[in-house]
Amino acid sequence: MLYLVSTPIGNLRDMTLRALEVLKEVDLIAAEDTRHTRILLDHYDIKTLVTSYFEHNEEKKTIELLQYLKEGKTIALVSDAGTPGISDPGYPLIRAVKSQGIPLTVVPGPTALIAALSISGLPAHSFIFEGFLPVRGSARRKKLESLKNEVRTLIFYESPHRLVKTLSDMKEIWNDPVVVCVRELTKKFEEVRTAKASDLLEHFTRQSPRGEFVLLVSLRSLGMKRLERS
Ligand code: SAM
Numbered sequence: 001m002l003y004l005v006s007t008p009i010g011n012l013r014d015m016t017l018r019a020l021e022v023l024k025e026v027d028l029i030a031a032e033d034t035r036h037t038r039i040l041l042d043h044y045d046i047k048t049l050v051t052s053y054f055e056h057n058e059e060k061k062t063i064e065l066l067q068y069l070k071e072g073k074t075i076a077l078v079s080d081a082g083t084p085g086i087s088d089p090g091y092p093l094i095r096a097v098k099s100q101g102i103p104l105t106v107v108p109g110p111t112a113l114i115a116a117l118s119i120s121g122l123p124a125h126s127f128i129f130e131g132f133l134p135v136r137g138s139a140r141r142k143k144l145e146s147l148k149n150e151v152r153t154l155i156f157y158e159s160p161h162r163l164v165k166t167l168s169d170m171k172e173i174w175n176d177p178v179v180v181c182v183r184e185l186t187k188k189f190e191e192v193r194t195a196k197a198s199d200l201l202e203h204f205t206r207q208s209p210r211g212e213f214v215l216l217v218s219l220r221s222l223g224m225k226r227l228e229r230s
Contacts, residue, residue, distance in 0.1 A: 002069060002097045003076040004090070006083040006109030009212075010186035012043050019107045020044055027073040030065055032089050036080045053077065055089050062092045069102050076107075083111040087131045087157055113155050116182040116214035119192055120153075123218055127153040133166055140166065144173045151220045160209040164201065170217065171197035177217050184211040 003022050008014040023029060023046050030053035031037035037050060053061050065075055079088035097104050113129050130147075133156055134140045147154060158166055170177060174197075181193045181200055189211060193200060 001074045001103040001105065002065075002093070003074070003105055003107055004084050004094070005076045005078050005107040006111060007037075007040055007078050007081060008186065009081045009110045009112050009115065010184065010190075012040060014110050014186060015040075015044065016107065016109050019109055020046070022076050022107050023048060023078075025074070026076040028065075028068065028075045030061070030075055030077045030093070032079040032084075037078055048076075053089055053093065058089050058092045062096050065093060066096055066100065066102070069097065070100075081110075081112070083109070086111055086113070110186070112157065112185060112212070112214055115185050116180075116216060117153065117155060119182060119185070120180040120216045121194065122153045122180060122216055124153065126151075127155055129155045132157050132159070133162075135162070137165070137169075141169050141173060144169055148174065148219070153216060153218045156215045158213045158215050160211060160213065163209040163213055163215075164204050166215065167197045167201050167204070170215075171201065174217070174219060177219055180216040182214040182216065183209075185214075187211070 003026060005019050005022055007019065023041065026048060029037065029048050029050045031050050032054050034050045034052050041048070041050070053065070069075060077084045077090055077093060079090065082088070084090040085094060094104065117124050117127060128150065130143070133143055156166070167179065170179060176196050176198050178194060179197050179200055183189070183191045193203070
């Protein structure tokens, strides 16, 4: 059995009882970064064996982990934060486990995109998660261009180093939309700023971006149009 276990996105107490139980009981934990996961395991006094499963060893490691599962052992897959496979390693293993008929189950919990959507105040009945935008400027702008007529709420992960560039592209390509900028959820400096891209740009030029960010935009929402006019 492979368990997909969500872990906190900041606050270590955002662990479900079932996640704790599973991490204690499995034969092996496959973690994106063993040192990072060790902090969580130590906090909960979990002594289970940990192995690494990260972006650059995913394919090779999948073969090893499959063998382990076929021997009847249990594995929990975790990432550094949130839900494995969501802009994080996991897909090759999950796909292989499914195709070989090995039992697979999920232990749901935090994920930054849903936490950000729920706190954003934007329409949440229909949305698109785009993960990280392309790093290259031309590809990023092309992607934003392709989303110009989207009616659903758009959700992006963004790194602090690229935040200003992304806001600047959104301003230009989407005609200065209102952006909900969600930062450091569940942590000490949790913050939600809802403002036009140009105002956010001004803010982050004065104060350089720090921490983890989710950007949300509703290009066609009535509520946002009213805010834009005010
Ligand atoms: N698997 C994770 C999940 O389920 O949310 C996402 C992993 S992805 C590599 C990391 C990105 O998620 C960050 O760059 C940021 O965009 C977002 N993120 C993670 N934790 C966050 C937090 N506490 N507050 C805001 N955004 C967060």
